[in-house]
Amino acid sequence: MCTLCGGVEQARHWTDRLEGTASSEAEEPAAWRQGRQLQIALANRILSQHGLAVRDWDAHTFVLSNRTGQSELVSRLAAVWSTAERLGRCRCDPLNPVLLSRLEGEEGVEEAAT
Amino acid sequence: MIPVHLITGFLGSGKTTLLQRALASPVFANTAVVVNEFGEVALDHLLLQRVDADTVVLQTGCVCCTLRSDLAAALRELFDKRERGRVPPFDHLVLETTGLADPAPILFTLTADPVLRHHFRLGSVVTTIDAVNGAQHLVQHLESIKQVAVADRMVLTKTDLVDRARVEGLRAEVARYNPTAPFFETPDASLALDRLFSAETFDPADCDSPSVRRARAPLSGTVGGGDGLDRHARDITAVSLTVDSPLDWTVFGMWLTMLLHAHGDDVLRVKGILQVRGVLTPVVIHGIHHLVHPPTSLPRWPTADHRSRLVLIVRSLPAHLIERSLRAFLRLAPPERDAA
The missing domain is CATH 3.40.50.300 (P-loop containing nucleotide triphosphate hydrolases)
Incomplete structure (x- = not known):
């Protein structure tokens, strides 16, 4: 457990664990931060249509907010979708043709500066 | 382990x-x-x-x-x-x-x-x-x-x-x-x-087998009756996807976590061998419903074909939408940096 914020250290998620890549901040800080910024940029692309925004908090937690300012902390990306559905009263479905049409018409995400 | x-x-x-x-x-x-x-x-x-x-x-x-x-x-x-x-x-x-x-x-x-x-x-x-x-x-x-x-x-x-x-x-x-x-x-x-x-x-050659290609079409007319189970069984489909260029791991992870969040009950199995940007060896991935094993690396590619291949065995999910969705997500990845 983190002695400052009280957060419980989470076990690694499968999306974090890939041999040969930076899987933690300690192993390769720049690449790890870049991957995290990409996660946030992508999540915002997907969730913006529901009035939701994701931002980083302390480099280990995501903050998910809706238009009314209601926010929730999310420890890992895989949990963002269920929290987003609750905050945005929406359904996060990657097979939704409306979402796909929108994504197909957009440019790729810019690489984050490190 | x-x-x-x-x-x-x-x-x-x-x-x-x-x-x-x-x-x-x-x-x-x-x-x-x-x-x-x-x-x-x-x-x-x-x-x-x-x-x-x-x-x-x-x-x-x-x-x-x-x-x-x-x-x-x-x-x-x-x-x-x-x-x-x-x-x-x-x-x-x-x-x-x-x-x-x-x-x-x-x-x-x-x-x-x-x-x-x-x-x-x-x-x-x-x-x-x-x-x-x-x-x-x-x-x-x-x-x-x-x-x-x-x-x-x-x-x-x-x-x-x-x-x-x-x-x-x-x-x-x-x-x-x-x-x-x-x-x-x-x-x-x-x-x-x-x-x-x-x-x-995981034998990547299996992803290219004739049975995989046949299975991309929904199953039909193989089991008798007309009850719920029959309908249930016929809706099970194997979807085989091939991606020519290396995958961005972050984008792929986001797509699969979202797919399994929304449809994990209907994804009976995921297995694949992936060519991931910045990783020299092939990455093997396995999942059942919402759960995905920690991915592992093979020491080398088993064949000369280094494309990513992913097979999903799904129930009542349209194969064309799964493929369209993966490709729509992958094109969001930032341009690949030149290898050092």
Whole structure:
């Protein structure tokens, strides 16, 4: 457990664990931060249509907010979708043709500066 | 990490007979065995442990997120005895499930338990299918279809009791639910037990097999009746996807977590070999329902084809939308940096 914020250290998620890549901040800080910024940029692309925004908090937690300012902390990306559905009263479905049409018409995400 | 191989299959399909044969082989000299029940076929093995069917259903109510507390306790106890030197230092574990057991909670238990996940990993899932009654089980029992869908290896048993045409018909039928798992047959004196329970459960060539290509079309007209199970079974489809350029791992992870969040109940199996940006070796990924194993790397590409190949066995999900969705997500990745 983190002695400052009280957060419980989470076990690694499968999306974090890939041999040969930076899987933690300690192993390769720049690449790890870049991957995290990409996660946030992508999540915002997907969730913006529901009035939701994701931002980083302390480099280990995501903050998910809706238009009314209601926010929730999310420890890992895989949990963002269920929290987003609750905050945005929406359904996060990657097979939704409306979402796909929108994504197909957009440019790729810019690489984050490190 | 000790691989936990799973033997699953319908009631009377020959699971214990296969296990008995495996344990007689020198390949399984250092193997512990965990069974749900002591059946009619006696198992005389030094490292044999029984588990009771206690389960804890988590708040999600999801089928796969069911903690098999009995299994967790049995494996912890076995590992503890191994560490204390009270049992031989086994390096494999074989778990025989009951005929109606769903394999997904077993995978969940191995990945979610805070102790077990550091010492055990899922090995291969071997499903036995009875050549005499297997076709009927597929018609009548959804569990039988799920056991076939999650298999890494399939063993057709009792093939000496029916004619060859019937065996071939059953193979074709089973391959429609799981086109990637290779077949073995018993009785077959040359049955390659080491291959059957090999830790490497992914053969990329299987993704290109004719049965995978056939299975991209929805199944139809293969099982009789018109009841709910028939409709359910016919909606199971294997979707095979190939991506030519290296994948961005972050984008792929986001796509798959979102897909499994929304449709994990209907994704019976995910398996793939991936070419990932910045990673020289192929990455192998496996999943059942909402659960994905920690990905592993192969030391080298098995063939000259280095494209990413992903197979999803899904229920009632349109293949064209899955493919469109993956490609829409992948094009969001930032441009690939030149290799240093």
